Amino acid sequence: MKKNLVSSGIKLSFLTLVSRVLGLVREMTKARFLGTSSLADAFGIAFLIPNLLRRLFAENSISVAFIPTFRGYLENKKSKEETLEFVRSTFTLISFLTACVVSLGILAAPFIVRIFLKAEEAALIAETALLTRIMFPYLFVISVAACFQGILNGEKIFLPSGFTPILFNLCVILGTYILSRKMENPARAMSVGVLAGGILQAAFQLPFVAKAGWPIRFVGLKKAFTNLGTRQVVALIVPTIIGMASYQINDMVSTALAGRAGTGIVSSLQYSLRLQELILGVFAVSIGTVILPDLSAYAKSERWEEYNSMLTWAVKIIALITIPITFYSLVTGREIIQLVYKSRRFDENSVALTLRAFSFHIAGLFFIAANRIISPAFYAQGNTKLPTVAGIIGFAVNITLAFALSFKWSGGGIAFALSAASLVNTIALFAFLKKL
Numbered sequence: 001m002k003k004n005l006v007s008s009g010i011k012l013s014f015l016t017l018v019s020r021v022l023g024l025v026r027e028m029t030k031a032r033f034l035g036t037s038s039l040a041d042a043f044g045i046a047f048l049i050p051n052l053l054r055r056l057f058a059e060n061s062i063s064v065a066f067i068p069t070f071r072g073y074l075e076n077k078k079s080k081e082e083t084l085e086f087v088r089s090t091f092t093l094i095s096f097l098t099a100c101v102v103s104l105g106i107l108a109a110p111f112i113v114r115i116f117l118k119a120e121e122a123a124l125i126a127e128t129a130l131l132t133r134i135m136f137p138y139l140f141v142i143s144v145a146a147c148f149q150g151i152l153n154g155e156k157i158f159l160p161s162g163f164t165p166i167l168f169n170l171c172v173i174l175g176t177y178i179l180s181r182k183m184e185n186p187a188r189a190m191s192v193g194v195l196a197g198g199i200l201q202a203a204f205q206l207p208f209v210a211k212a213g214w215p216i217r218f219v220g221l222k223k224a225f226t227n228l229g230t231r232q233v234v235a236l237i238v239p240t241i242i243g244m245a246s247y248q249i250n251d252m253v254s255t256a257l258a259g260r261a262g263t264g265i266v267s268s269l270q271y272s273l274r275l276q277e278l279i280l281g282v283f284a285v286s287i288g289t290v291i292l293p294d295l296s297a298y299a300k301s302e303r304w305e306e307y308n309s310m311l312t313w314a315v316k317i318i319a320l321i322t323i324p325i326t327f328y329s330l331v332t333g334r335e336i337i338q339l340v341y342k343s344r345r346f347d348e349n350s351v352a353l354t355l356r357a358f359s360f361h362i363a364g365l366f367f368i369a370a371n372r373i374i375s376p377a378f379y380a381q382g383n384t385k386l387p388t389v390a391g392i393i394g395f396a397v398n399i400t401l402a403f404a405l406s407f408k409w410s411g412g413g414i415a416f417a418l419s420a421a422s423l424v425n426t427i428a429l430f431a432f433l434k435k436l
Helices: 002-034 038-075 080-115 122-135 138-154 159-179 186-211 221-226 228-261 265-300 304-341 348-379 385-409 411-433
Strands: none
Touching: 002 038, 002 159, 002 186, 002 265, 002 304, 038 080, 038 122, 038 138, 038 186, 038 228, 038 265, 080 122, 080 138, 080 221, 080 228, 122 186, 138 159, 138 186, 159 186, 221 228, 228 265, 228 385, 228 411, 265 304, 265 348, 265 411, 304 348, 348 385, 348 411, 385 411
16 A cells, blocks of 8 residues: 555656646746736735635645545445535535635725735735736636546546646746736736636546546535535535634735735745745645545544554655755755846845745744644544644734734744744644544
8 A cells, every 4th residue: 555655646746846846937937027026915915815715615625525525435335326416516516605705706806905905005906906806716716626636536546636736837937928918017917827727727637537437517506505425525624614714814914914014025925935835745745645545544444553654654754855955945045045036026135035034934844744744634534623723723823923023023023933833733733643
């Protein structure tokens, strides 16, 4: 089993590596066209809102609720018709809810963005609202893509879903270069690229889902809401949304504080996080994605020795990778940022702003990675309450420190708060794991 895990992990890690490198190129493209200007902050705020909701509706539904429930149907030898009805009902429910949220978000965009910007910045508020409206439908298409990913991953088919972020990043990069000459500013070109990339992610996976034997179509809303499997998904996901919401509110509050701390703080934090996520995506997310179906199967059959062995192995691998990278990044942070981002619009001031955030972000690398490995251990058992409690504890630490330090340390204080909260969250998860 471990051999299969390693094989799947290597293949997925390779695709994720390509995706994260292209994600970095995407940020380099943003740095070239926008730097740490107010327009860069506007794009960052506008993309934050649908991206935040994506993590709640899409990633959360897959990893926490859909895959374990879907695996339960397969492990318990449910009929094909019954399982297909569950899949279609869940797909319908996710699509309906996200469509409602997207409609409300587009209408409320001018009011939402005021949370992140000073009231006197009328022109910037108007531009941020427009960018938000362009990108809000991304939430719908990426939620559809996430549902397809859940089906494929539940069948232990990882490669199509691993390839779709590559398509997304290519869309954003090419869209920015091509459309920036035809649109009023490069931020609008990037926004169109984001939406196009989301559509392509969903469309690419659909044939693989059908080939796996799960043809997708909508069912009636009444059937979707009353399906027993879908209700189980909702029962699993609701408490986790609360925990995830606390984590996402962290991002919202941090961005709001950054937006009021000065021009360039929002974008510098995002440039810093992109460097960190390059490492997280290649290793932590890949391993967490690959182990969840097997952990779910072990938990269903109560094979706890194999369950614990797989989890311990995954944490050790993450420690072996992230700790040396952390020390190297702390020593060479300035050189890394200059090499990756520096351009005419990304000057020495931009480098200094990003380095201040990066030094604190990278210090929390192991803890953030460990959280993404340990959380599936709870989800595999259908336990969403304990990770929720850990998330709320981390939220409290992050918000307290961000408020206390942002005024004095600006972006560095906000980055430190996130790393400290990740440490506390990791300690809480390990403590709760012993109680399972």
